[in-house]
Amino acid sequence: MTLPPLTIHYRGPLASCNYGCPYCPFAKRKATRREVLEDSAALERFVAWAETAPFALSVLFTPWGEALAYPRYQAAMARLSHLQHLQKVAIQTNLSGALGWLDQAHIQSIGIWATYHPTQTTRPRFLKRCAELRARGVSFSVGVVGAREHFAEIEAVRAALPAEVYLWVNAFFGRRAYYTPEELAWLSGIDPHFEFDTVRHRSRDQACAGGYTLISVDGDGTARPCHFLDTVIGNIYDADFAARLSPRPCTRHSCDCFIGYAHLERLELREVFGAGLLERNPFAGVRN
Numbered sequence: 189m190t191l192p193p194l195t196i197h198y199r200g201p202l203a204s205c206n207y208g209c210p211y212c213p214f215a216k217r218k219a220t221r222r223e224v225l226e227d228s229a230a231l232e233r234f235v236a237w238a239e240t241a242p243f244a245l246s247v248l249f250t251p252w253g254e255a256l257a258y259p260r261y262q263a264a265m266a267r268l269s270h271l272q273h274l275q276k277v278a279i280q281t282n283l284s285g286a287l288g289w290l291d292q293a294h295i296q297s298i299g300i301w302a303t304y305h306p307t308q309t310t311r312p313r314f315l316k317r318c319a320e321l322r323a324r325g326v327s328f329s330v331g332v333v334g335a336r337e338h339f340a341e342i343e344a345v346r347a348a349l350p351a352e353v354y355l356w357v358n359a360f361f362g363r364r365a366y367y368t369p370e371e372l373a374w375l376s377g378i379d380p381h382f383e384f385d386t387v388r389h390r391s392r393d394q395a396c397a398g399g400y401t402l403i404s405v406d407g408d409g410t411a412r413p414c415h416f417l418d419t420v421i422g423n424i425y426d427a428d429f430a431a432r433l434s435p436r437p438c439t440r441h442s443c444d445c446f447i448g449y450a451h452l453e454r455l456e457l458r459e460v461f462g463a464g465l466l467e468r469n470p471f472a473g474v475r476n
Contacts, residue, residue, distance in 0.1 A: 230407035299467030
């Protein structure tokens with residue numbers, strides 16, 4: 189039996205960050221020694237499983253906090269990138285960590301979902317990292333939270349980046365009502381897919397990849413249809429796990445986060461983003 193390709197959103201025990209964004213519960217939190225050991229062991233177990241998994245795999249690391257600043261995640265990204273059955277390995281990151289680890293990676297299999305935090309770093313520093321990604325040929329996207337106090341930075345970053353680099357805007361707390369019609373129009377000019385992020389998409393009973401070709405996996409291997417559902421499918425480390433994957437309608441009333449609603453079939457965003465879905469880059473395949 190040939191198994192369909194599987195996308196995994198992996199979120200291990202790590203829950204710390206080197207940035208201090210006021211809206212984030214993990215801001216400026218340093219992991220304890222015990223937490224580091226637990227996260228390291230969970231990550232190593234996951235990577236070892238992925239190396240012999242019976243699926244064509246795509247992996248997106250979606251940590252609570254910042255992971256790519258740690259050598260263990262840099263090494264995991266590089267290691268996974270060389271697997272013959274891996275289609276893409278990507279990570280959500282603030283891009284604060286050094287990028288030398290990319291020298292050990294298979295670049296064509298790497299994706300970077302980079303968020304610019306204007307209150308936590310400087311624009312020149314962030315853009316320098318973006319330029320390094322471009323020089324290395326990495327597929328990446330750049331994003332900013334669409335708070336009004338960030339509008340000037342959104343405009344400046346868009347002007348500084350080449351047109352081939354997608355700049356996405358996350359609606360401030362997913363609130364369409366936060367914006368005036370003029371602001372909605374302006375932000376849609378920056379990000380042509382911005383409107384999708386301002387809507388709580390009806391998802392209950394809707395066809396979705398979650399639970400079949402997409403799963404969320406935590407540090408002990410527990411798998412769920414996505415990060416936003418508590419329903420446990422099984423554990424990826426169980427021998428019979430593959431048999432537990434099947435098409436299933438969403439049981440959540442609505443979905444308002446890109447890593448969730450992008451997999452609702454009726455929105456057809458998987459076709460829009462194509463090979464760049466994990467790193468939120470609709471221009472994947474076009475030189476960044």
